[in-house]
Amino acid sequence: MNDPRDATGVWYGRYFATGWEVPENSFIAHLEEFGGAVEGTITEPDDTGRSEIRRAFVSGSRSLDTLAFTKQYDPSGPLAHSVAYSGRISEDGTEVTGDWRFSGYHGSFVMNREIFSAEELDEDAAVDEELLIELGDPAPPAWRL
Structure with missing residues (x-):
């Protein structure tokens, strides 16, 4: 867009x-x-x-x-x-x-x-991934595959 x-x-x-x-x-x-x-x-x-x-x-x-x-x-x-x-x-x-x-x-x-920029969305995804790693996520969610 x-x-x-x-x-x-x-x-x-x-x-x-x-x-x-x-x-x-x-x-x-x-x-x-x-x-x-x-x-x-x-x-x-x-x-x-x-x-x-x-x-x-x-x-x-x-x-x-x-x-x-x-x-x-x-x-x-x-x-x-x-x-x-x-x-x-x-x-x-x-x-x-x-x-x-x-x-x-x-x-x-x-x-x-x-309206969110692509950079903002990428930053949010990176923070979410870091949080999952910190919490010891045993299996990657399908959206990260």
Whole structure:
């Protein structure tokens, strides 16, 4: 991922309604971007009481700093409608802010993620390996083979 605005990753967010009976809620979005096309899933707490979580599928696009997608709730769950999202990705690629709307309802959303460099991930793996050696790990885990 050379472009920091590439939408690929795990995003943690909240959405808010503007003057409507739609309660504020949190969500986790798992997004993948391929050549500007964005797909993924969203899970969020189900405040209707019909299940613990709601699932939705995401399909959309990103161009430069603009991310637009449709969140289609899983029709086998408590909701079956779709919601249109449009937002701007920060220059460092760690935050998206924007608006959502469906069927006359609208509001705002924000989602954030952490971006780790390859060096940071390598350092974490080295520390984990050193800890395993110190603890006398009898067999190397499969990920080190």
